[in-house]
Amino acid sequence: MEASCLTLYNSADPFHEARQMAHEKLDQWLDCLEPLFHQEKPPTLMELSQTMMQGRGQLMGGIMEDLSSGLYRHFLGQAVAHCPQCDRRLARKRIDEKQILTMQGPMTIQRPYFYCPSCRFGFHPMDEAFELTREVHQFDVQQSLAKLATHMPHDLAAQLMSEMTGVKVSGHASHENTNRIAEIASLETVLPDRDIIETKIAAATSKEGDLPVLVVSVDGAHVPIRPKAGRKQKRGKGHWREAKGFRMYLLGKDERIINLMSWHQITDDVEDFREDFLKAAELIPAQKVRIVVIADGADWIWKTFEQAFPNATEVLDYFHCSEHVHELARIHFGQTMEATQWAEATMTKLWLNQVDEVIKSLKEMEADSDTDAENIRKLINYLSTHEKRLNYNNNKQKGIPIGSGGIESSNKSICHTRMKRPGTWWILENGNQMLRLRCSIQNETFIKVFENYIKNKYKKF
Numbered sequence: 001m002e003a004s005c006l007t008l009y010n011s012a013d014p015f016h017e018a019r020q021m022a023h024e025k026l027d028q029w030l031d032c033l034e035p036l037f038h039q040e041k042p043p044t045l046m047e048l049s050q051t052m053m054q055g056r057g058q059l060m061g062g063i064m065e066d067l068s069s070g071l072y073r074h075f076l077g078q079a080v081a082h083c084p085q086c087d088r089r090l091a092r093k094r095i096d097e098k099q100i101l102t103m104q105g106p107m108t109i110q111r112p113y114f115y116c117p118s119c120r121f122g123f124h125p126m127d128e129a130f131e132l133t134r135e136v137h138q139f140d141v142q143q144s145l146a147k148l149a150t151h152m153p154h155d156l157a158a159q160l161m162s163e164m165t166g167v168k169v170s171g172h173a174s175h176e177n178t179n180r181i182a183e184i185a186s187l188e189t190v191l192p193d194r195d196i197i198e199t200k201i202a203a204a205t206s207k208e209g210d211l212p213v214l215v216v217s218v219d220g221a222h223v224p225i226r227p228k229a230g231r232k233q234k235r236g237k238g239h240w241r242e243a244k245g246f247r248m249y250l251l252g253k254d255e256r257i258i259n260l261m262s263w264h265q266i267t268d269d270v271e272d273f274r275e276d277f278l279k280a281a282e283l284i285p286a287q288k289v290r291i292v293v294i295a296d297g298a299d300w301i302w303k304t305f306e307q308a309f310p311n312a313t314e315v316l317d318y319f320h321c322s323e324h325v326h327e328l329a330r331i332h333f334g335q336t337m338e339a340t341q342w343a344e345a346t347m348t349k350l351w352l353n354q355v356d357e358v359i360k361s362l363k364e365m366e367a368d369s370d371t372d373a374e375n376i377r378k379l380i381n382y383l384s385t386h387e388k389r390l391n392y393n394n395n396k397q398k399g400i401p402i403g404s405g406g407i408e409s410s411n412k413s414i415c416h417t418r419m420k421r422p423g424t425w426w427i428l429e430n431g432n433q434m435l436r437l438r439c440s441i442q443n444e445t446f447i448k449v450f451e452n453y454i455k456n457k458y459k460k461f
Helices: 002-010 014-038 045-071 125-130 139-149 154-165 171-183 194-204 270-281 299-308 318-333 337-351 355-364 370-385 392-397 405-419 428-443 446-458
Strands: 080-082 089-102 105-116 121-123 213-225 239-251 257-266 290-295 313-316
Touching: 014 045, 045 105, 089 139, 105 125, 139 154, 139 171, 139 446, 154 171, 171 428, 171 446, 194 239, 194 257, 213 257, 213 299, 213 405, 213 428, 239 270, 239 405, 239 428, 257 270, 257 405, 257 428, 270 299, 290 299, 313 318, 313 392, 318 337, 318 370, 337 355, 337 392, 355 370, 405 428, 428 446
Parallel strands: 213 290, 290 313
Antiparallel strands: 080 089, 089 105, 105 121, 213 239, 239 257
């Protein structure tokens, strides 16, 4: 490698030299395949592919070496540099060799090293210019591995990475890599930029100028959490914690969902979640959409909605409302046909916005026990509190959704699929980091998150 670097450095046409060396490596690789042509039975297509894959890493890694040496040849002869901290002029101390892994395969990089005795700071100028990571696995490997790990356990992600690319990684490396990236994934990087949101809204606006419906919903999903412990320490007893989440999406043609943004975090702090929600709401151009907010009965959620979107249409989730009605029916009438008939008749009246009539009949209902009376009282209060949010029939006719299926789907795709795998328990910090990355996948902002991670790596170089 060092000889080829010097050759390219002294060459008048480094690209031509790099091309010649790449051709030589390709010829060497093809020589390894020659025995396949002298076998009694030709290999199958799969056997041929597997044989080529075995040497692909060495071939592509070698070509990467030659190309990088040509592109950054000016660093190879660099004898002087200035300290990034004090700007002192420094002489080169030595040439360091670094073994790295990219998606193309293994390669070796030669980099001049400088040291400032005043600052006690050593550095390789080529590392920043070339964006070399301190780890063996470079950014392209880290990016692909993290995306895999957001969908499956780390051991499986590492195994598939190795099988599909030939780049060897371990489950532990996958775990460490994912956490490093997620640590700097903030709400601002996970949420999409305002211009992207406005572009989607413009695309969903009809030619006649009818404003699209923007649905905003909040709900929670429970995930398994365990106490933090060392590798050889006994794990404490796990428990379930709520991951509070919100989703904002547009209803396109044929009620097709166009996702704008999702955010989930494991927290009991309502104020922290409210603050995140309000920041997300600021990205919405309220004058360009018809906003609908949907949730169950939690008072703090409705107060948050009113603060963020004071002019929105409020809808009490139809299916949660139905659950409350059917629960009282089972308690009051038992497991009988009368219970089913009463519940269905009550939901029909609520569908037709006859809330007052339902509340009146509940007040006239004779309770069989104190428990029955308490449940009747709770349903009366529930319907009275949310009376203005029960206009189901009219909303449906206007194309306004009445159910929270959008956020339920988000709970499943973001939380359940990855966080609730059999035998899985999460440390709180790791769980929230994984949720941030999964939200970035859902929001199509993972590239933005990763670019911010690269910048963070070099901001203090």
